[in-house]
Amino acid sequence: ELKVEQNPLFLSMQEGKNYTIYCNYSTTSDRLYWYRQDPGKSLESLFVLLSNGAVKQEGRLMASLDTKARLSTLHITAAVHDLSATYFCAVDKAAGNKLTFGGGTRVLVKP
Amino acid sequence: GAGVSQSPRYKVAKRGQDVALRCDPISGHVSLFWYQQALGQGPEFLTYFQNEAQLDKSGLPSDRFFAERPEGSVSTLKIQRTQQEDSAVYLCASFNLGLSYNEQFFGPGTRLTVL
Numbered sequence: 001e002l003k004v005e006q007n008p009l010f011l012s013m014q015e016g017k018n019y020t021i022y023c024n025y026s027t028t029s030d031r032l033y034w035y036r037q038d039p040g041k042s043l044e045s046l047f048v049l050l051s052n053g054a055v056k057q058e059g060r061l062m063a064s065l066d067t068k069a070r071l072s073t074l075h076i077t078a079a080v081h082d083l084s085a086t087y088f089c090a091v092d093k094a095a096g097n098k099l100t101f102g103g104g105t106r107v108l109v110k111p
Numbered sequence: 112g113a114g115v116s117q118s119p120r121y122k123v124a125k126r127g128q129d130v131a132l133r134c135d136p137i138s139g140h141v142s143l144f145w146y147q148q149a150l151g152q153g154p155e156f157l158t159y160f161q162n163e164a165q166l167d168k169s170g171l172p173s174d175r176f177f178a179e180r181p182e183g184s185v186s187t188l189k190i191q192r193t194q195q196e197d198s199a200v201y202l203c204a205s206f207n208l209g210l211s212y213n214e215q216f217f218g219p220g221t222r223l224t225v226l
Contacts, residue, residue, distance in 0.1 A: 045216070063222050088154075098144060098156040098167065099146075
């Protein structure tokens with residue numbers, strides 16, 4: 001059974017500082033997704049990582065994938081208030097398969 | 112429409128009532144998923160359709176849950192004799208193999224509250 005774990009579950013950030021969210025998964029997969037969810041809203045796709053060593057960046061967010069370690073990281077650079085949300089990673093075993101999500105990391109950026 | 116739509120957005124049901132939740136996927140998307148998201152948790156897979164065929168229903172929590180997609184586009188998730196533990200947000204997602212990295216596009220969800 002594929003399991004996905006995120007940590008931390010909650011992250012209180014100060015504006016301007018850097019932070020990292022970790023996502024571990026239990027079985028081999030080359031496909032990992034990061035989503036953002038604002039309160040009461042649906043899931044917004046942030047990154048799709050499809051191979052070992054993949055790195056993608058968008059604004060203050062950068063995601064990477066190490067399939068050998070079964071680990072993905074989401075790095076936040078110089079946090080700003082607008083980044084407050086819950087972040088989920090998800091894994092599927094192949095294209096078209098169901099997604100298995102982590103429990104989410106709730107991020108709160110304080111001034 | 113441009114994205115996945117779901118209706119109703121909010122549903123309050125008394126325990127024991129039946130409910131039906133609708134999903135309109137992105138036009139032309141062959142694959143459709145339903146997920147259940149309990150408060151404070153990540154979404155969990157319920158069921159999967161490819162066109163009108165329900166290929167995987169392993170995530171449906173009980174036989175009170177039933178999903179259909181008779182014409183391969185709109186899908187309905189039906190919950191019979193609702194229980195309080197059914198309270199959650201029900202998310203629908205669609206995608207087409209070979210497009211956009213095969214990522215799933217999610218609808219806004221239906222928040223179900225069972226009293």
